[in-house]
């Protein structure tokens with residue numbers, strides 16, 4: 054390393070130049086010293102706008118330089134010395150090897166040295182450079198000295214300018230913060246000048262000092278200065294330009310300067326660039342050896358470095374880079390013996406006496422290189438890792454840097470800004486609201502509870518299917534109680550690094566305590582709150598458990614006086630660890646189910662309030678709610694928004710019923726697939742299949758009344774479908790209803806059998822539904838006399854069945870018996886109603902879609918009394934039944950959910 058830095062005076066010049074360049078990148082215009090103006094010629098990225106004066110041509114600068122060289126010597130600053138003539142000449146000799154563009158800089162520097170002297174360190178360095186060359190520490194010292202010099206020159210010039218202006222215009226006010234005055238138009242300057250003339254002399258002196266101090270500060274700032282800021286021309290940054298904070302600039306730039314200084318020599322070692330060039334032995338002989346320019350040869354491994362006599366080389370080859378002290382040639386050798394032999398022969402040929410032979414030394418590869426080669430990969434990997442950690446830690450809350458990893462990513466909503474949700478925005482969950490209202494009263498008036506000795510609940514788990522409004526309810530709680538709200542998702546605690554989750558939990562709770570009273574909402578808490586020990590069979594998740602333990606600990610750590618309420622949302626409360634649910638932690642368990650008919654009506658009302666519609670609100674909400682059984686709040690919000698979009702697409706003035714119906718249809722069934730064209734045979738099969746379902750729905754007493762049947766392909770793979778309106782929100786289903794539903798589901802296949810010589814694959818999905826329904830009837834609902842009232846878990850992945858082989862056979866028999874019974878029921882009906890079925894199918898082929906009114910027209914009124922709700926919204930009078938009502942959620946089409954009871958809506962697809 055030292056060897057590489059050896060060329061001392063030039064090295065000094067180089068580092069000095071670097072420092073001056075850095076100094077010239079001045080953000081604050083007026084302080085840019087005139088001395089360093091010419092540097093801009095080689096600092097491309099420094100725009101002219103930083104200069105206070107027009108850029109000066111080199112000849113002008115030279116002239117000035119000459120004048121200023123002759124200027125008087127200024128008194129020395131403490132710690133500074135006057136350089137001797139010999140030392141100054143040594144510095145001047147640097148100028149010879151400088152590129153032309155930088156010679157001006159040296160002239161300025163030398164002038165400064167003559168005028169103001171130099172720090173003692175420079176003298177020591179020069180002495181060292183003469184004797185031994187410079188080490189890397191010395192090069193850093195040189196940088197420091199150059200910066201000091203530049204600072205001194207700039208300050209002196211600034212003071213000199215300031216004094217000269219005082220002498221010419223009287224004293225000009227130049228208070229801190231008004232530096233841009235120098236760029237202001239002349240008239241503004243004059244005004245300022247007038248104003249300042251009225252000031253007291255002692256103020257002037259004070260300000261002069263201030264000005265000088267500012268100049269110094271600025272120069273210091275320039276050391277780390279950034280070249281950001283202004284745009285074009287010779288003007289400074291605009292008033293609106295807000296320079297980056299000085300502290301940040303300082304830290305960033307200081308870091309970069311240090312890194313650059315340290316890394317530069319290392320970089321040079323690995324990538325020598327133009328610092329060396331390979332030549333052949335012949336070239337060496339012809340150009341250097343024969344001309345007596347070689348001073349020494351250094352064998353390093355299988356290469357030989359040629360050290361030339363610099364002065365002689367420059368004299369002989371004035372334009373060559375070989376004279377550059379950092380530059381050397383090298384050539385490769387096969388073996389050291391062969392090289393020595395060859396050199397010997399060459400010297401003999403040249404007649405060089407043995408006493409004057411070229412010295413050959415042997416050096417091992419530099420320690421630095423070796424170290425770098427061995428540690429290089431590690432350094433690179435560490436660097437990359439560091440960068441990754443920085444990025445990973447950079448959360449929205451500004452938690453950047455490696456230490457930001459453990460910071461919580463919770464988003465904080467302030468009641469004044471973000472949480473505007475109120476309980477009135479949350480509809481259809483009155484019981485849940487009452488439960489959670491207690492937290493609001495606690496946060497608002499804790500003393501009411503405390504004075505009676507009541508312990509305040511720590512938190513509540515809000516569970517329920519997706520989109521039922523758990524987050525909304527938590528937000529509303531925060532909005533009502535007017536406290537800060539921290540929202541975080543359980544998955545945000547999970548990182549690949551061990552301990553990060555727990556640390557984030559700690560941080561979240563610590564922040565919450567600082568902001569108490571407040572609410573923490575952890576969404577999807579099952580991501581971390583799963584029962585411990587689950588999954589241990591296939592390797593547990595210690596990190597998740599550690600995070601959960603930390604949550605438990607934090608919740609225990611609350612004392613009742615700390616008004617921090619923790620709410621958590623989950624879709625899977627059954628998987629949660631029991632410890633989370635025990636009293637003292639999440640004391641309350643609030644289940645939010647999909648809304649009932651009334652609930653949906655209320656939710657529609659909330660969302661329709663934002664929509665422009667002229668429909669009668671009561672009728673609209675009632676009809677839409679009836680059309681959307683099984684919809685969660687989020688589905689309703691989506692359907693309303695979709696309706697508005699459809700209306701806008703149709704350039705409608707207001708959103709009408711048809712738009713809402715189309716929207717609901719689209720939300721459930723997917724897009725119409727107009728591009729899917731069936732051939733006539735296929736179309737006929739689909740029509741008869743769907744007509745089979747429709748006839749069953751019409752004539753089975755316990756089946757759901759049909760709303761619409763269509764053979765327009767829609768969504769994924771459905772070639773046609775029949776829709777039925779459920780008889781309200783049914784939570785119980787009788788055997789009759791189930792049997793009729795199964796028979797109706799089989800209606801498609803039975804119709805195909807009756808009308809065509811062969812059947813198609815289209816009924817596969819129907820069979821799946823029927824089988825599932827029959828199996829559940831037998832194994833879970835106790836609807837088989839032979840098996841009796843028994844419940845078996847219907848887990849298909851279970852390797853070992855929870856019943857004996859003989860029971861399995863019995864189950865099979867019973868399932869088959871039930872399906873056969875449904876099949877017979879269906880076949881009997883369709884054979885009896887073959888004519889009606891044909892009429893409906895042919896009408897369907899013609900119109901592609903039939904509504905309930907069409908069926909009434911073809912078949913006459915349904916022979917069973919309709920439900921009140923149905924006739925209220927869909928009897929064709931008030932309900933404007935000409936529009937086809939939409940299909941219902943597929944997930945509710947067959948087997949009712951085990952927990953919530955049977956779901957009523959049906960969509961049959963071919």
Ligand SMILES: Nc1ncnc2c1ncn2[C@@H]1O[C@H](COP(=O)(O)OP(=O)(O)OP(=O)(O)O)[C@@H](O)[C@H]1O
Pocket residue numbers: 478479480481482517518519520521522523524525526576622623624656659685686687688690
């Ligand atoms: N009861 C409701 N009243 C009004 N709007 C609702 C209701 N429930 C849901 N929504 C609408 O649905 C959106 C999504 O609801 P939210 O995010 O609260 O559901 P969630 O239960 O937290 O869902 P997930 O379990 O998927 O996190 C809400 O922003 C709101 O527009």
